[in-house]
Amino acid sequence: MRMSSKEIVSFREFEDLLIKATNTSNEGITISSMDQPDRPLVFVNEGFERLTGYSKEEVIGKNCRFLQGNNTDKSPVEELRRAIKNGEQTTVELLNYKKDGTPFWNRLSITPLKDKNGITTHYVGVQSDITELRETQKSLKEANKELALYQEKMNFELEEARRVQNFILPGSYPKNTQVQFASIYEPMDQIGGDFYDIIEIEKGIYGILIADVTGHGIQAALLTFMTSFAFKNTAIQTTSTAELVSATNGKLYNKMPRGSFVTMFYAIYDSNDRTLTYTQAGHPEGYLIRTSSKEVIALTSQSPLVGAFSSDSVIYTESKIQLKIGDKILLYTDAILEVWNSQDIMMNKEEFTSFLLKNSHLSIQELLESIKSFGLSYSGKTTFNDDFTMVGFQVLD
Ligand SMILES: Cc1cc2nc3c(=O)[nH]c(=O)nc-3n(C[C@H](O)[C@H](O)[C@H](O)COP(=O)(O)O)c2cc1C
Missing domain, CATH: 3.30.450.20 (PAS domain)
Known part of the structure; x- marks a missing residue:
């Protein structure tokens, strides 16, 4: 009841x-x-x-x-x-x-x-x-304000660092009617760990470097400076890519923070006899896109990465290939291959090279732009997960 x-x-x-x-x-x-x-x-x-x-x-x-x-x-x-x-x-x-x-x-x-x-x-x-609550809110507000100021300052410094970092990239391409250079450089943060360079070693002989330093942000940016200076100091003294990479390794080893290293692909193109010498040091292979025979040839020399091992313990090798009019050379950092589609499947090399083949008729600059769009449409994103850098050239008449 x-x-x-x-x-x-x-x-x-x-x-x-x-x-x-x-x-x-x-x-x-x-x-x-x-x-x-x-x-x-x-x-x-x-x-x-x-x-x-x-x-x-x-x-x-x-x-x-x-x-x-x-x-x-x-x-x-x-x-x-x-x-x-x-x-x-x-x-x-x-x-x-x-x-x-x-x-x-x-x-x-x-x-x-x-x-x-x-x-x-x-x-x-x-x-x-609610006095205590208000005080906490007030100090939180002040802390947020300070944080915003700090962030603004950091952004400014990073912008400045980026401006300075652009100095290590070539301001313009060497002029030669027999070769056309092209590049794309997009660091993920304001400053990044990728860089490239194109220099004239002797008349008609060009050094083309692409490098990827471990990590991102300020530390990686500082290492790109070190690597760039080490490279530039020796580049005009040798037409051997293995010798250059080995000398760069010697300069960087012991100066790099522990666990840091650089991967690089260095190629020397002699437009006088159209030969390409190259060293692949821990870096993705390069590609020769041969328009005349519709072929994509991987450029490999499988040498170790740079800056992590003493010069006595590593040997850098080089390979040489004869180029033809219309050939295109493509060097890149791994961002283009590290894209995943909506099914979470990473782009594989076959997809990449068949894209290159299909678009081999494009000019080198157009080809680089189309590779970028291809990578972005593959992932369905508007930016890459990593610094995105490509450099290449085309052999002209
Ligand atoms: C139930 C009740 C409780 C109130 N308690 C507070 C109070 O704790 N502190 C305060 O400043 N005003 C309090 N007020 C508001 C004032 O009594 C008053 O309404 C307010 O100051 C606006 O009117 P006035 O312009 O005639 O002053 C309370 C009002 C009511 C109706």
């Missing part, structure tokens, strides 16, 4: 329970009468007494605005006035003062109590001390 609430507790007991429950609350709970002049408080709980330091006796009969003071903002007070005038509920945060003058942040929520005719007879107010 179920008992009604009347049978469980009497109205008097229920009233006592309600007051007890109200008094255990940490929040202030207040009731103001709306039909008495100046809307005085008719009830305050013990939470309100603890929060403000005022006793019941001191505040009953007064309007609760006595908690406001010199630094209380006008706008939340206006909002309270507006809500009361319209018989609406509202919540504001405003600065109030305890009896001893200590300021505190009050999150005040007021809700109208209406009679059966919809007339507001009373308002219930709930006061919470």
